[in-house]
Amino acid sequence: MSPGSGRALGLLLLLLLQCAARRRAVVKRSVPDVCATCHVHATCHQIEGKSVCICNYGFVGNGRTHCQDKDECQIGASKICGNHTLCHNTHGSFYCVCLDGYRASNNNKTFIPNDGTNCTDIDECEASGLCGHNAKCVNTEGSYKCYCNDGYKLENGEHSFHPDGSTVSCREIDCGRPLLIPHTEMTWDNSTTLRSRVYYQCKEGYYFNGGRNFSECTIDQSWENITFVCKEEELFSNLSIFNETCVKWERKTGRLGVQKTYTFHILSQRWDEKTFSEGVIFNITTNEDNPKVCLDLDSGSNYVVNITTISSTNIPVSVTAAVQTKVKEAFNNVLIFNDTCLKWQRNVRGTDVEDRYSFHVQGQRWYQKEFFHEMIFDLTTHKQAPEICFDLQPGTNYSVNISMAASNFSLLVSITTQITDPPFPDVEFVAVTGSAPLLRLRKAEDQNGPISFYQVIVLPLDLQSTFICDSFAAATFFSNSTDVKGYVAAEFRAKDVADNMPISLGDRHYYGKFYNAPLKLGEEYCVFLRVISEWNKVRTQSCAIWAQIKNLAPTPQYMTAVGLGSVAAVCLILFLTFSVARSYLHNTVSSPPAALACEAVYLSATMDTAQMGITSSFLETENVSLL
Secondary structure: OOHHHHHHHHHHHHHHHHHHHHHHHHHOOOOOOOHHHOOOOEEEEEEOOEEEEEEOOOEEEOOOOOEEEOOHHHHOHHHHOOOOEEEEEEOOEEEEEEOOOEEEOOOOOOEOOOOOOOEEEOOHHHOOOOOOOOEEEEEEOOEEEEEEOOOEEEOOOOOEEOOOOOOOOEEEOOOOOOOOOOOEEEEEOOOOOOOOEEEEEEOOOEEEEOOOOEEEEOOOOOEOOOOOEEEEOEEEEEEEEEOOOEEEEEEEOOOOOOOEEEEEEEEEEEOOOOOOEEEEEEEEEEOOOOOEEEOOOOOOEEEEEEEEEEOOOOOEEEEEEEEEOOOOOOEEEEEEEOOOEEEEEEOOOOOOOOEEEEEEEEEEEOOEEEEEEEEEEEEEEOOOOOEEEOOOOOOOEEEEEEEEHHHOEEEEEEEEOOOOOOOOOOOOOEEEEOOOOEEEEOOOOOOOOOEEEEEEEEEEHHHHHHOOOOOOOOOOOOOOOOOOOOEEEEEEEHHHOOOOEEEEOOOOOEEOOEEOOOOOOOOOEEEEEEEEEEEOOEEEEEEEEEEEEEOOOOOHHHHHHHHHHHHHHHHHHHHHHHHHHHHHHHHOOOOOOHHHHHHHHHHHHHHHHHHHHHHHHHHHHHOOOOO
């Protein structure tokens, strides 16, 4: 053997001896006995081959240096014991008791709610005689109340009582004499106890007015207040005119079958005369409470009807009514055609006679309070079936009064015009490249009908020239239709829109039932604003192009999100690579060279010891006993 070979062999033996020494040093390191360090209120457990100290039930702590009593009652008696309970903490445990008026379902005074035990109400009224004589017991939740029987009341004026050892007495109710009502006669059996009644009746010459005609003795030891009133007889009340020439009135009296005589004095005046002409006088006699009289009056005249009768005290009582009879219809069969035109039939035959009609037209809008449209003009014609068309505004309610002064005849006609397309949206056109613009929504005027909605419509730019305003009635971004290439991005109710309101495209929010979807990168879009009017079952709309967007680029927020995502991915790959390498070094079976094998053994033993220390420390800080 050469000298060089000898030296090499010596160095190899020296290296092997050093590795063996290091292995013995690592293996011989002592491991403390964890179980011997457990607290007096803790128990040692084996978890994944390691000893761990865990505090016993009812104690919390790290299991080694301290395990203190856990106050289970601090979270509240209702949460740990249930309803209607009190919680009492003990060293290492607790127990529950029921509140007064309740008993435990296991019939024990104390319990721990681990077997379904709860507190139920005690029906104290099961014990007879609890409330005493002339009283009854009513059970309540957790207690009870006593009430006097019918016909009795408490001397202290209370409605209920709870016997607490003191003397409680009841006495029979006595309401005393009933109330006196002027001009009445009482029917009464002289009873003044509970539920006794007294009835009232009006004396002659008076009539009943008010609610019921009896009063009852109540538990409050008083007679009920009633609105019964006897008023003096009324000879005339609620005089009214019906069927143009008839009059009727009410006669209120407490006496049945008594006849009265009424005198009628009628004066007449024609519409074209200034003075009244002498009328007729006649009498009628009736015993009805609601008399009716129809008069023989001429049409187209004004009348004054004076009715007089004698009261029971021989004093004349009179009432006057004004009657205006209608003139014979000068025209009828008024029809509306073409929405804004009228035609009618004259009752006067013959084409050689001309009639002059006066028209008073007034229009208003419920949705535009300041709007008012008025027209006044005349029309002279000899046609048997005249026609006329009006210049009316859309979306308006009109009243048209047609009158003929020669015959003192007029007629009122109502016309409602349909809405038309709203004015074109007032938009500031925007053309951008690379980013979505911030748009401003301006309110439209209610000129042709009430503005109901505003819609933002997004289309591919190549469809701009083929867009029809009344399309996309319900096209949403999530539409199931395969041929829909555009969609409604947002819808706003007119009453919710503020003038010059900012609109941000693609913000991922819902506006109405429509989703404002994000715009796709690299795509080109056109944006329309649609104004919609809905009224009287008619829907109209107007549209205007609002914006053009070309070559949409990523936003700074998008680039930031992508960058953060890339950094996170790289960190995840590095972490996984380190974990695989560590596992390989720890679990490899092959025999490396002597120096490397020595370092591997030392690293493995060190990591095992560190891992055991970390696990023990973690269990010490996280060991909490739960109920």
